[in-house]
Amino acid sequence: MSSSYRQPGVVLTDRHFTVPLDHDHPGGESIELYAREVVAAGKDPADLPWLLYLEGGPGFGARRFTGRGAWLGRAVEEYRILLLDQRGTGRSTPANRQTLPLRGTPQQQADYLAHFRADSIVRDCEAIRPGLTGGAPWTVLGQSFGGFCATHYLSTAPEGLATVLITGGLPALTAGxxxxxxxxxxxxxxxxxxxxxxxxxxxxxxxxxxxxxxxxxxxxxxxxxxxxxxxxxxxxxxxxxxxxxxxxxxxxxxxxxxxxxxxxxxxxxxxxxxxxxxxxxxxxxxxxxxxxxxxxxxxxxxxxxxxxxxxxxxxxxxxxxxxxxxxxxxxxxxxxxxxxxxxxxxxxxxxxxxxDRTGWGPLYDPARLAANEVPVAAAVYHDDMYVDTAHSLETARAIRGLRTWVTDEFEHDGLRAGGPRVLDRLLGLVRGEV
Known part of the structure; x- marks a missing residue:
């Protein structure tokens, strides 16, 4: 059951979803996801395209905004936004020292956590998208690790994507x-x-x-x-x-x-x-x-x-x-x-x-990315301490049609610190306006 409430300039709605722990075994154990829907006040009845925001991390819930802060004010001008608490974070089924012992032994805990990488997160997104958008693809905005998830999304389920915007989060495709x-x-x-x-x-x-x-x-x-x-x-x-x-x-x-x-x-x-x-x-x-x-x-x-x-x-x-x-x-x-x-x-x-775990699978598909047809733009921060700029630019060249904005105006948190400017620039790039 969803509930709605207001902050200055926006209407917020709590959303709850049930997804499989292991998407390869949908009849097995399930976990809960939480997301906060945000729409501009006065536009809540409108049929707006969706923008999914994927936070950095791993392990961080979606940012808790007040009103139309940071980039959100620009986004609500034309989108209905979903701020997703990725599995294990925020108000989604938690995974921490208090809850993980419920899984059993440390080995059972490690086996459980093996389902919390970008591949599972993207499959969560695809599981909840049809019920929200009516089946239409959505725009994904990925910050840092959220950009890693967005790159995996492009590799595995591009049919679910209308546009991809990445800030400080173009990963190395093959580097360990x-x-x-x-x-x-x-x-x-x-x-x-x-x-x-x-x-x-x-x-x-x-x-x-x-x-x-x-x-x-x-x-x-x-x-x-x-x-x-x-x-x-x-x-x-x-x-x-x-x-x-x-x-x-x-x-x-x-x-x-x-x-x-x-x-x-x-x-x-x-x-x-x-x-x-x-x-x-x-x-x-x-x-x-x-x-x-x-x-x-x-x-x-x-x-x-x-x-x-x-x-x-x-x-x-x-x-x-x-x-x-x-x-x-x-x-x-x-x-x-x-x-x-x-x-x-x-x-x-x-x-x-x-x-010590082995068996981790590849997260990105270079061949599929080379044939990409989804509009993609990425902000790459010059000498980003968290994500190597050279790796990001190499990946940018490997994704067909991706446009980059390389800047030293911001550090890794440019999406937050730059207010609406970073999002506005990326939207201009995917739309051919800049």
Missing amino acids: ADEVYRAAFPRIRRKNEAHYARYPMDVARARSVADYLAEHRPVLPGGLRLTPEAFQSLGLMLGSGDGSHQLHYLLEDPFVLTASGYELSEAFQAGVEAALSFAGHPLYALLHEAIYGQDPAQPTGWAAERVRAGFPEFAADKLLGTDRPLLFTGETVHPWHFETDPVLAPLKETAHLLA
Whole structure:
């Protein structure tokens, strides 16, 4: 049963769907999906084309907008929008440390989570599309991992697509996890260099925090063990438009003088824990490397950890006590995340089983993409920290008819930070207006 309500300028309707856990066995177990329909106020009775929004991740529910914020204001001018909480996220059937034990053993949990990649997400979309659109194809807007899903959609079910718009999410079609991370660490290093050039005072501040953590290994109020490596994970912030500034503000005053000497301030601890906790998106940690698994014979095997060993400048223990800058890391997940974060620790064995899993199938069909007939446009952000620009441009050349907008005006979050401009530009590209 759906319910509708209003925010400034829009009418929202809650939508609920039941889909198979395994689409190859539709008579088996089912899971629930949640999505929020958004339409401009006054247009809710109109027969509008649908736009499906696929959020980045993996593991994040669709963004919760207020009114006509960010790109949504442009979209509701002509579309009825569906903000889908992809399986396991948001208000869809959850998958986290509280619910996964219901699946049984860690092996059973890992087998369950193997159904949460882009291939299953796209089949979910195709399962719910006919009931919403009357069978008509819809426009898909994919941000980051949502763009990976959209590329899989083009590979497997292009008949369901009227148009595809991708922002910061053109994946490498054949690269495995190791290749993805070998390309990532030099980009992450460049983002660190740019941050320290902008805020040179942060060199000493970050190093002093790392030195303190190496000696004290504090446990933060929410239970997160703040090791030097965990602290380095704050580099995830450096891939967004204002992330460098937010990291600087977090590092401004990390210590406070107490009766026992200098300690990390409670404000700093709260800010760090909010930035590092996986409580709202555990699937990001569990499945992040699996989204790159395409060789049935090869496990991903903690690729980021393995590749990082080839970039010793990121080794925190080798920098302690020196005057060299501490390098923050980026969109990488490591085994120790499942030891330092209390929301991940109960899933440690499940995570290792996923890392060791074989049988991952290819996610993209280069031959079908080369014959593509769906209008596609993609925003590719120059030196995007999260998605390699060279990989994206190689994929753009491999998808017939795809038009790119390469820009250094935005970081990876351009769709959010750029308001209606990014969506407007992509629509102009697919329509031949620019």
